[in-house]
Amino acid sequence: MKHTPSKKIKVENHPNLKRDVRTKAIVNTDTAGYERYINDRDARRRQQNEIDDLRHQIDVLKDLIIKENK
Numbered sequence: 001m002k003h004t005p006s007k008k009i010k011v012e013n014h015p016n017l018k019r020d021v022r023t024k025a026i027v028n029t030d031t032a033g034y035e036r037y038i039n040d041r042d043a044r045r046r047q048q049n050e051i052d053d054l055r056h057q058i059d060v061l062k063d064l065i066i067k068e069n070k
Helices: 031-068
Strands: 008-009 014-020 026-028
Touching: none
Parallel strands: none
Antiparallel strands: 008 014, 014 026
């Protein structure tokens, strides 16, 4: 079955939203906003990964200090 794009009409008072005529779904067409969201999400993930890595390094250092003091 071949996918055929369906017609979309503007949603009143919402410049970035369109309604798919066939499925009645509302589609957000704000690509710049989507890109901002993706970039922000990736930045949060990188920051969380860095925090997790620093926590791991602290745990390793704590273990080394405990072993040295035994």
